[in-house]
Amino acid sequence: PPPSAGNSVNVSVGLQPLRDPSAKVNPLDPARPVFVDGEALDHPGGLLLMLHKPTGFVCSHDEREGPRVYDLLPPRWRVRNPQVTSIGRLDKDTSGLLILTDRTELVHTYTSPRHKVPKLYRATLDRDVPASLVDLFAAGTLQLDGEKAPCAPATLRLPAPRVAELVLVEGKYHQVRRMFAAAAGATVLTLHRECFGKLTLGDLKPGEYREINESEI
Template sequence: MRRLDQLLANLGYCSRREARIWIEDGRVTVGGETADDFGRKAAENDVRVDGEPLDHPGGLLLMVHKPVGLVCSHEDREGPNVYLLLPERWRRRNPVVTSIGRLDKDTSGLLLLTDQSPLVHRLTSPKHKVPKVYRAVVDADLSPDLIALFASGTLLLEGEKDPCAPAGLKLITAREAEVTLTEGRYHQVRRMFSAQGATVVTLHREKFGPLDLGDLPAGQWRELPLDYFSSP
């Protein structure tokens, strides 16, 4: 249970000061009765604003089809970000909605967003080895020998001391490949190909764990159950 003003502010409805005005104006009810104390603690499911239940009080988990040109940072100086695709109220939530891992500005595809920090930590932890599948187009012909190299766990990236974990590589054409990773180093797919003399021209993430984008259009999102990634 949380104070009403804190609850409304944390869910992005308004500031705590504005929440007090909303309560004074009779816009908030608890258990069907008009609330008259902004400091009152209430169960989220008992609260209504303008007659409507609270917006996702338990948290958010979203699958987004990220287009090229958007960053995963909240810093305005880095340019337009993926959070601009979401309703304004969700962008004001506290804890803040953030990405589970990142896709750089020039990479498109499946991105997960949530305000559940334990889920972020679990799905990005190397020990859980959540597979991510990418489709890459490069500027040079790829040798079949790279399949064994990527899988060997010996590929060393420039500036790093530890080799990459074993990765799957499937050659689609001479210059197009599918890469499966279980870790998420900075610009990892691009740097893996760069280490072999090929520059990635386009990069798209197709899958994250059991999820794929399906027919979700670029720039759109789909809600997922918060327990989607729970163990059976």
């Protein structure tokens, strides 16, 4: 049966109305853009965003866990299918660079252990960090409780007595916090991710985001 007036939409390709509902179109063809009720399709090729995650937000989609990073996005992006999700996670008390996308192939690629994307974290700790941790972390021999394999080699810099910059190429659960606790009995007080691959936050303020290209990662 024909659609009711409340459900009907006007679709056009380029400047031409689309009258055949069985016709196939390429929404990614820039020469023939698709419009629905006069509005261009919203990111038909998918979303890819860099967000400056503030502390206090979770990467879960479950509203019961608290404010979500997705709540920082426009409402229309929260109902996309596939849904927008994060590439990896930052816990509620961690701030910094977070990539969001609805392109599931990118999520699989950049969370795969085979795709060793370097990620730079800056941490402040409750005590001085011993210089011996530089070699320990680089050796790739640190074993965390509950893990089958030791941590992959990581680069540690100590710009100040209680400040550490750590580059990881993997993403074990709460890894930065657990590494300092296991190696030095230290508690991480603040944790911020500054870089993901080639990406840096630049002048993005907490809660702000911008669109990125895959070539930037």
